[in-house]
Amino acid sequence: MTAKKEVVMGASTENPAEIQDGGAMELVRVPAWEVKYKLDRNPDELAHFVCCRDLDWRRAVCGYEEPEAVILENPTTFCTMCVEVVQAHGGVPGSGRCPFDDQPCPDDETVDRMIDERTSRP
Structure with a gap:
């Protein structure tokens, strides 16, 4: 888990017709690699956790x-x-394990790279 300000959970893709019709959230949202985030450096701003x-x-x-x-x-x-x-969910913030699927979270270097990719200019 990483402290971030915002996020959207994924949609179910169990219905093949929904996927073919483009109704699943993953197919109609802007792909993550196209979304550009603003960095906020205000330490007093309230931070939320996102997966x-x-x-x-x-x-x-x-x-x-x-x-x-x-x-x-x-x-x-x-x-x-x-x-x-x-x-x-049995997790501990900052423990390095996902509280939802108990898988290891990416290391800080990987998360920093993800942030750099999402905040860089095209």
Whole structure:
């Protein structure tokens, strides 16, 4: 888990007709590599947790959805509800393990590269 400001969870692709018709969220959203995020360096801004595997980083684990594409750099204040959701799933924020599937999270270098790719200019 990485502290970010926003995210959107993936859609189900179990219905083949929905996929063929382009109705699945993954097919109609802007691909993550095309979304450009703004970096916010305000340490007093409230940070939400998002899953690094999520394509858009648009909805926090607590359910909050930020309308702007912003990544909060080096936050100091975290959403209490995000922390509670992670703990309710048996996770520990910053432990390096995903609380939702118990898989290892990417290392800091990989997450930093993902952030660089999503915030760089085309």
